[in-house]
Amino acid sequence: MLHSVVQTVELAANTAGATRVEAVGLRVGTQTGAIPEALEAAWPLAIAGTFLDGARLDLEFLQAAVWCPTCNAEQDIDEFYALTCPVCGTPSGNLVRGREFEVTYADMDVQ
Ligand SMILES: [Zn+2]
Numbered sequence: 790m791l792h793s794v795v796q797t798v799e800l801a802a803n804t805a806g807a808t809r810v811e812a813v814g815l816r817v818g819t820q821t822g823a824i825p826e827a828l829e830a831a832w833p834l835a836i837a838g839t840f841l842d843g844a845r846l847d848l849e850f851l852q853a854a855v856w857c858p859t860c861n862a863e864q865d866i867d868e869f870y871a872l873t874c875p876v877c878g879t880p881s882g883n884l885v886r887g888r889e890f891e892v893t894y895a896d897m898d899v900q
Contacts, residue, residue, distance in 0.1 A: 790823065790890060791835035798895045799840045807897035812845040814894040820853040820887030853887025 798813055817823050825848055832846040852865045857874035863885055864874045873880045 790821075791828065791831055794892055795835055795839050795841055797892050798844075801892075801895055802840055802897050805897060805899055807899050809898050810841045810844040811896040811898065812847055812894075813841065813892060813896075814847045814849065816849045816851060816889045816891050816893045818851045818853055818887035818889040820884065821890050823890065825850055849893065851886050851889055854885050855881040856883040856885050857881050858883075 794813065794815060798810060801807075802810055815828070817825075817828065828848060829846065836842050836844060854863045854865045855872055855874060856862075857864050857877065857879050858881070859877050859879040860874060864876055866872065866875055866887070871880075872882050872884060
């Protein structure tokens, strides 16, 4: 998954004429199954030898949530549970967040 992040940022840096990338913001939802520690550990390997070499990874993890029609509210769900409201138990396939895996920003030096 990080490979596509590196490609995305490399393309953006190339387009902007950047000389180096300082940091990359990545927003990840818990429903993606991604583990923060694993992403942190994989990052140096993913960027080694690329234009991003040495860039910092700023991870933002989003707790997944469903819209519950019974509670009439958003309810955070545990990543290992099925898509049901944790408060009242109503099944809800209406995931309002949690599947994100997106670059939110890239801090880069531009000459
Ligand atoms: Zn509910």
